[in-house]
Amino acid sequence: MFTDKLIERIIEMKNHCIVGIDPHYNIIPDHLKNQYLKGEEENAENLAELLYVFSKEIIDHIYDIVPAVKPQIAFFERYGSSGLRAFERVCGYAKRKGLFIIADVKRGDIGSTCEAYSHYYLGEGPGSLACDAITVNPYLGRDSIDPFIEKCINGDKGIFILVKTSNKSSVDIQDLTCDGKRIYEHAAEMVVSLGKGHKGARGxxxxxxxxxxTFREEGEKLRSIMKANYFLVPGYGAQGGSASDLPGYFNEDGLGSIINSSRGIIGAYLLYKYKRDYDEKSYGKAARRAALDMRDEINSHLEKNDKVAW
Structure with a gap:
C-alpha cells in the first residue's frame, strides 16, 4: 500500500518533510537563464529545458534526505506541450532517484474524463506518468473521485483530497456552514468514508x-476527525506556517502528516538566512541546507510533544 511504503521511507530518513518543485521563473538563477535562454525569453522549448535543468539540480541535492517531491504542474503547463514534457521528465528523473512523486495537479471531474486523468497520472499503461499520488479536488462529488480510488486500492497509489487549503481566501467557501458543520468538515467526513476498510499495516x-x-486550530480539529488518513500539509515557511503549529497535525504515533515546503527550499539561495554561504550557482546546496534545517526544526517540535515515530 502506498501509505505503508511512504511511512517506511519517512522512518528510514527520519523526515516528515517533502519538497515542492515549483520552478517559478523568478526563482530560477540568472546564470541558468543566460545559459539556456540566450535572450530568447519567448522560446517555449528553451524555457521548458530551463525548468527541467533547474528542477534536476534541486532533486540531485535532496533525493537522499526527503521521502518525496511534489511537482506543481502549473509552472510547467504554462509553457504548453514543451512544459508538459519537462514535467514528465522531472517526474521520471525524481522517480529514478528513488523519490515518491506526489503530482500537485488538483484534478477532479466526472465519468470518463476523470478516468482519463487517473490513467495518465496514476496508471501504468502506455503514456501514463505513473506518479505515486496526486492531489484531488472533491468539489464535483463522489463520482469525480472514484476512478482515483480504484488506482489507490488496486494499484498501490495514493490521493490527497483538498479539505482545508492553506490560502487565506479558503475561508470563502471551505468555512461556510452547512447542516451545522463547516464545509471542510463535510469534506473530511467524505475522506474518512472513502478510506474505510482499506487500512494498511500502519493503520x-x-x-x-x-x-x-496556516490554520492550526482547524488542522487539529481535522486530525481528530481523520485519524487514519494521511495529511499533506502545505503552507510551511513562505505562506506563514511554522513548525510550532504542526504537532497537532500528527497522531500520537508520531505519524500522519507530510509537510511541504516549496519556495523556502528551492529558492533558499535568495533568503537572507542562506545568502552568506550560498550564491546563485550553489542554489542546489542551499536547497539541501534548507531542507535539513526544516527537517530538524519540525522533528524538534515533535520531540517536545512526545510525537516521535522512530
Missing part, C-alpha cells in the same frame, strides 16, 4: 487530505 489508508499548515 493508515491511501486516501489522504490536503490540510493547510
Amino acid at each position: 493508515y489508508n491511501p486516501i489522504g487530505a490536503v490540510v493547510g499548515g
Whole structure:
C-alpha cells in the first residue's frame, strides 16, 4: 500500500518533510537563464529545458534526505506541450532517484474524463506518468473521485483530497456552514468514508487530505476527525506556517502528516538566512541546507510533544 511504503521511507530518513518543485521563473538563477535562454525569453522549448535543468539540480541535492517531491504542474503547463514534457521528465528523473512523486495537479471531474486523468497520472499503461499520488479536488462529488480510488486500492497509489487549503481566501467557501458543520468538515467526513476498510499495516489508508499548515486550530480539529488518513500539509515557511503549529497535525504515533515546503527550499539561495554561504550557482546546496534545517526544526517540535515515530 502506498501509505505503508511512504511511512517506511519517512522512518528510514527520519523526515516528515517533502519538497515542492515549483520552478517559478523568478526563482530560477540568472546564470541558468543566460545559459539556456540566450535572450530568447519567448522560446517555449528553451524555457521548458530551463525548468527541467533547474528542477534536476534541486532533486540531485535532496533525493537522499526527503521521502518525496511534489511537482506543481502549473509552472510547467504554462509553457504548453514543451512544459508538459519537462514535467514528465522531472517526474521520471525524481522517480529514478528513488523519490515518491506526489503530482500537485488538483484534478477532479466526472465519468470518463476523470478516468482519463487517473490513467495518465496514476496508471501504468502506455503514456501514463505513473506518479505515486496526486492531489484531488472533491468539489464535483463522489463520482469525480472514484476512478482515483480504484488506482489507490488496486494499484498501490495514493490521493490527497483538498479539505482545508492553506490560502487565506479558503475561508470563502471551505468555512461556510452547512447542516451545522463547516464545509471542510463535510469534506473530511467524505475522506474518512472513502478510506474505510482499506487500512494498511500502519493503520493508515491511501486516501489522504490536503490540510493547510496556516490554520492550526482547524488542522487539529481535522486530525481528530481523520485519524487514519494521511495529511499533506502545505503552507510551511513562505505562506506563514511554522513548525510550532504542526504537532497537532500528527497522531500520537508520531505519524500522519507530510509537510511541504516549496519556495523556502528551492529558492533558499535568495533568503537572507542562506545568502552568506550560498550564491546563485550553489542554489542546489542551499536547497539541501534548507531542507535539513526544516527537517530538524519540525522533528524538534515533535520531540517536545512526545510525537516521535522512530
